[in-house]
Amino acid sequence: MSGLGLHRGWRWLFAAVLLSWMAAIPAAQAHESRPAYLEIEETATGQYDIRWRTPVLAGQRLPIVLRLPEGVRNVREPLIQELSDSLLERRWIATGPDGLAGQRIGFPGLELTITEAVVRAKTLDGESWMAVARPSQPWVEFDLTRGSIDVAIDFVQEGVWHILSGWDHLLFVFGLLLLVRSPMMLVKTVTAFTIAHSITLAAATLGYVELPSRPIEAGIALSILFLGVEVVREKRGRTSFTIRNPWVVAFAFGLLHGFGFAGVLSEVGLPPLEVPLALVSFNVGVEVGQLAFVAVVLLLARGLKLLGVVWPRRMELAPAYLVGSLGAFWLLQRLAFA
Structure with a gap:
């Protein structure tokens, strides 16, 4: 040549x-790419108020689905509201007597994105908990025993990822x-x-x-x-x-x-x-x-x-x-x- x-x-x-x-x-x-957001608030023993927000980018909803543990049932009909930048789903659920403790919450489809799903929870006694699911691990375990070291690791990973x-x-x-x-x-x-x-x-x-x-x-x-x-x-x-x-x-x-x-x-x-x-x-x-x-x-x-x-x-x-x-x-x- x-x-x-x-x-x-x-x-x-x-x-x-x-x-x-x-x-x-x-x-x-x-x-x-805004993260998906799941907020869980315990309103009574074994009962939870859930707010699940899925971002909408360029007019399209991110292909992320909320998968709750087996045995969870709806207490009321879910409500879905279309916002300018996201789709908000409101659910009222009931679980067994042990609640969500130790249960896995999944986010199928998260592995196909470049964002994450942020989970925040609050119990009846005022305890709060936070975790982040990522494409490499599209699920979280509901664990109120997580301490400061777990929080630090989560946010170091968040910084590296971003x-x-x-x-x-x-x-x-x-x-x-x-x-x-x-x-x-x-x-x-x-x-x-x-x-x-x-x-x-x-x-x-x-x-x-x-x-x-x-x-x-x-x-x-x-x-x-x-x-x-x-x-x-x-x-x-x-x-x-x-x-x-x-x-x-x-x-x-x-x-x-x-x-x-x-x-x-x-x-x-x-x-x-x-x-x-x-x-x-x-x-x-x-x-x-x-x-x-x-x-x-x-x-x-x-x-x-x-x-x-x-x-x-x-x-x-x-x-x-x-x-x-x-x-x-x-x-x-x-x-x-x-």
């Missing part, structure tokens, strides 16, 4: 990859890796991003600051587009404030990304008596997922270098164009639905 033909082949490969990513965008917007399924946040981090070459500057930049989004995550979750989600999501997309432009500028040998001081820009946009994380956490909900623990645990999970992503990207880059893989010169800007193009696509998409 001639050199020109090889370059054309790489261009077509890049276009195919880009189109594949574009096609996956609706499913990739993890932070637009950063690794949040393509917009990961793409921003990927853009930082493309922009920064010095190892020390990379540590400084990633640390600045971490500190910034931790600040706004805590402030928004605790109610000190409240901003509408749509502008925040559009702003996150704009930050990715901006970073893509700066990476192209750097690859062409030019300079700018961002290229010279990437940690400053990482901190500034990190504040914005923190509000995005807070939106996710507010949807999941914090256990009233475990707010500090849950908040810290969620943030730890986000950082674990973020560092794992950075490590994988760096290891892949190192592996390709050791294998002697040499990219065609025209492909050097492909990752930067990918970042910028997806940022622009997300921005237009989110503005259209604002």
